[in-house]
Amino acid sequence: MEKKQFLAILKKHRLGETTEQEEAYLAAYYNLFDSEPDVTELLNDHEIDFLKNQIRDNIKEKISSPQQQPAPKPNKFYYWLKLAAVVLLFFLAGILTFNKYKKVNLVSNNDVAPGxxxxxxxxxxxxxxxxxxxxxxxxxxxxxxxxxxxxxxxxxxxxxxxxxxxxxxxxxxxxxxxxxxxxxxxxxxxxxxxxxxxxxxxxxxxxxxxxxxxxxxxxxxxxxxxxxxxxxxxxxxxxxxxxxxxxxxxxxxxxxxxxxxxxxxxxxxxxxxxxxxxxxxxxxxxxxxxxxxxxxxxxxxxxxxAVAWKNGFFQFENADLKTVMRQFARWYNVEAEFDGNTNKRLFSGEIHRNLSLLKALELLNYADVNFKVDGRKIIITQ
Incomplete structure (x- = not known):
């Protein structure tokens, strides 16, 4: 994909003006990030900053309090494409710029490979x-x-x-x-x-x-x-x-x-x-x-x-943090320990299961959830 075309569609997505075909284009392009990491060279630092801010907005929209009622489900096909485009932003801002924007409240002495x-x-x-x-x-x-x-x-x-x-x-x-x-x-x-x-x-x-x-x-x-x-x-x-x-x-x-x-x-x-x-x-x-x-x-x-795990993803819809961490614990062979009440938020979104533990946690870390990884123990604080 040409850089100009990619950014034009991404801008339309931000404004909610993309067609289903354009959403599919973003979803397909998102899949390249696993197989061809050099696609990040399409973006300069200014554009990465823009996407980083965009992903924070997307994450905040995907987190709600338990008192909030979930929105009605859209058409499943469009929902899937929309979700894929959101995950594209997750990856651009949360993974590809991991070293540049690593937050201090994700503390670890080691990383853990995926299952x-x-x-x-x-x-x-x-x-x-x-x-x-x-x-x-x-x-x-x-x-x-x-x-x-x-x-x-x-x-x-x-x-x-x-x-x-x-x-x-x-x-x-x-x-x-x-x-x-x-x-x-x-x-x-x-x-x-x-x-x-x-x-x-x-x-x-x-x-x-x-x-x-x-x-x-x-x-x-x-x-x-x-x-x-x-x-x-x-x-x-x-x-x-x-x-x-x-x-x-x-x-x-x-x-x-x-x-x-x-x-x-x-x-x-x-x-x-x-x-x-x-x-x-x-x-x-x-x-x-x-x-x-x-x-x-x-x-x-x-x-x-229900079948996201078979297709290589974690997928959550209004899941509390303990539900999220039970899936992480099984896949990464780690133990999760909670320090304080962490059930005030519900998470919706999708994360690749082929990421290392730290990279997966980094996406949640952008939602202001604090983690400390000690060996194979994850300590989660409010």
């Missing part, structure tokens, strides 16, 4: 394979199932010679804090595991159902098989599907189990209660509901926020 593809596979016989250290190719055989690590890094289960209704044993994949991993199951369903999560599943499915157990968070793309429904068992609920795309957030340190549907249809089973989700809806079940959990349905859920 990566890391997981451990436990086979039915108890053998453990550290997947991030394993080379691409054949890893193991279990019954008539061969387990491979693809060149893309995914773990793939392939049926070679399995007798009908035979018991091939259960496997477990566990990601640590600071890890994520993708597995393609023997029925061709794909599961993306977020950090600090695990999934237990049979090497080959048999019987009436395809049943797996999940702790933590995962995104599922389930292969259609009407004759053998797919079940995901988590805390206080079972999700039943035929073939669909959905996300489940069932971390132990979250108060609510959230199931968000993107495509298809799923049925939520919790105690004696059931609910059927349509695309764009989210079910919520409180952890403290005991033997009779209630299912709440959010009809117009923010599906982009």
């Amino acid at each position: 990566s593809n890391r997981a451990v596979l436990m086979l039915a016989n108890g053998r453990q394979i550290i997947l991030n250290n394993a080379k691409s190719g054949f890893l193991a055989q279990q019954g008539g199932i061969q387990i491979h690590k693809a060149s893309s890094g995914q773990l793939v289960y392939q049926i070679k010679n399995v007798a009908a209704n035979s018991d091939t044993g259960y496997n477990t994949i566990t990601t640590p804090r600071g890890g994520q991993f993708v597995v393609v199951l023997s029925d061709n369903s794909t599961v993306c595991l977020n950090a600090n999560s695990s999934i237990r599943f049979p090497a080959a499915f048999s019987g009436k159902y395809r049943t797996v157990s999940l702790t933590g968070e995962a995104y599922f793309e389930v292969a259609h098989n009407k004759a053998m429904p797919f079940h995901v068992i988590t805390h206080n609920q079972t999700v039943e599907v035929l073939g669909t795309h959905f996300n489940i957030n069932a971390y132990d340190d979250e108060n609510v189990v959230k199931t968000t549907l993107l495509e298809g249809s799923v049925r939520i089973l919790a105690g004696n209660n059931t609910a059927l989700l349509a695309p764009g809806q989210q079910s919520q079940i409180g952890k403290g509901s005991g033997s009779y959990p209630q299912i709440s349905i959010v009809k117009n859920a923010n599906t982009e926020e």
